[in-house]
Amino acid sequence: MRLVHDEVRVQVPATSANLGPGFDSFGLAHTIHDRVRVRATTGRTEVRVFGEGAGEVPDGDDHLVVRALRAGLDHVGAPQAGFSLDCENAIPHGRGLGSSAAAVIAGLVAARGLISEPEALADDVLLQLATEFEGHPDNAAPALLGGATVAWMDGRQARAARLEVDPRIELTVLIPTERLPTSRARAALPATVSHADAAFNAGRAGLLTLALTSRPDLLLPATADRLHQAQRADAMMASVALVRRLRSEGHPAVISGAGPTVLVLSALDGATVAGLGPEWSVRRPGIDTDGVLPLTAGSGIENSR
Numbered sequence: 001m002r003l004v005h006d007e008v009r010v011q012v013p014a015t016s017a018n019l020g021p022g023f024d025s026f027g028l029a030h031t032i033h034d035r036v037r038v039r040a041t042t043g044r045t046e047v048r049v050f051g052e053g054a055g056e057v058p059d060g061d062d063h064l065v066v067r068a069l070r071a072g073l074d075h076v077g078a079p080q081a082g083f084s085l086d087c088e089n090a091i092p093h094g095r096g097l098g099s100s101a102a103a104v105i106a107g108l109v110a111a112r113g114l115i116s117e118p119e120a121l122a123d124d125v126l127l128q129l130a131t132e133f134e135g136h137p138d139n140a141a142p143a144l145l146g147g148a149t150v151a152w153m154d155g156r157q158a159r160a161a162r163l164e165v166d167p168r169i170e171l172t173v174l175i176p177t178e179r180l181p182t183s184r185a186r187a188a189l190p191a192t193v194s195h196a197d198a199a200f201n202a203g204r205a206g207l208l209t210l211a212l213t214s215r216p217d218l219l220l221p222a223t224a225d226r227l228h229q230a231q232r233a234d235a236m237m238a239s240v241a242l243v244r245r246l247r248s249e250g251h252p253a254v255i256s257g258a259g260p261t262v263l264v265l266s267a268l269d270g271a272t273v274a275g276l277g278p279e280w281s282v283r284r285p286g287i288d289t290d291g292v293l294p295l296t297a298g299s300g301i302e303n304s305r
């Protein structure tokens with residue numbers, strides 16, 4: 001395998017995993033995007049970051065996009081190089097909006113864009129490699145495929161299928177200032193769950209497929225969860241309290257991914273939004289139906305220096 005291109009640009013969406021009952025399986029892509037330009041060089045790796053994560057994430061080979069890029073090249077036996085990266089990040093870090101999965105998918109798709117036989121890094125291969133980075137496939141699947149996805153593990157093999165989301169479904173994303181690393185939220189989960197709670201979530205996850213694709217009127221019952229949100233309440237008390245309040249008022253609210261962002265699968269009215277404190281930033285993204293995309297020159301990233 002050879003490197004046949006020396007520059008590639010990639011756009012990748014934010015994602016909300018779980019969507020209530022679908023722990024580690026359901027996910028949804030938003031029209032909030034990170035963009036990365038990767039150039040292969042003969043020098044050492046340099047990363048410039050604009051927006052989210054600037055001044056915080058590593059600026060060399062430890063950068064997550066670079067680690068994923070190198071993993072993709074290693075997987076197909078392509079030679080390594082130095083890399084120069086420009087990252088324009090809009091996905092907040094540590095808020096449950098899939099920033100780490102987006103970085104991994106961006107790096108892997110950049111690797112695909114540099115090599116002589118891109119089919120060696122087909123989507124199923126990238127989903128597996130991304131799942132090995134993340135430990136769960138539910139953010140990587142929608143970041144890769146767009147729309148809503150159901151992901152599952154077949155032994156150690158990650159798989160995913162895409163759902164066509166009903167166009168009547170709108171989104172409101174409530175992002176708090178505090179962060180919660182996904183690793184900490186996962187450590188808060190109990191090792192076992194009750195049979196009754198597992199059965200409850202199985203029924204609601206099945207219903208969620210119907211609600212997302214053709215019955216948005218069922219979104220409130222379809223987004224109920226007993227397996228992970230309450231169990232993580234100590235790590236994000238305000239978010240879990242907000243989900244409970246919004247649901248009691250009839251809004252299909254869930255914790256986005258491992259939190260602490262709250263995702264509402266409806267256009268939350270202005271009065272409800274206005275009543276939230278200043279610690280909540282409100283976004284109304286669309287649903288990204290493309291997933292990760294290679295970009296052509298002139299798509300905006302050249303604003304980076």
Ligand SMILES: Nc1ncnc2c1ncn2[C@@H]1O[C@H](COP(=O)(O)OP(=O)(O)O)[C@@H](O)[C@H]1O
Pocket residue numbers: 034053057063064065087089092093094095096097098099100101102103180181182183257258
């Ligand atoms: N675009 C990025 N570039 C480099 N590192 C990133 C990027 N996005 C996320 N990360 C890394 O992943 C961490 C957040 O991952 P995680 O705790 O799983 O939260 P999230 O819910 O945002 O994915 C960041 O603190 C950073 O170390």
Ligand SMILES: N[C@@H](CCOP(=O)(O)O)C(=O)O
Pocket residue numbers: 015017018023024025095096097098099100136138139182185186228256257258259
């Ligand atoms: N299923 C995972 C999802 C984590 O999503 P993130 O966006 O918070 O990284 C979990 O709930 O741990």
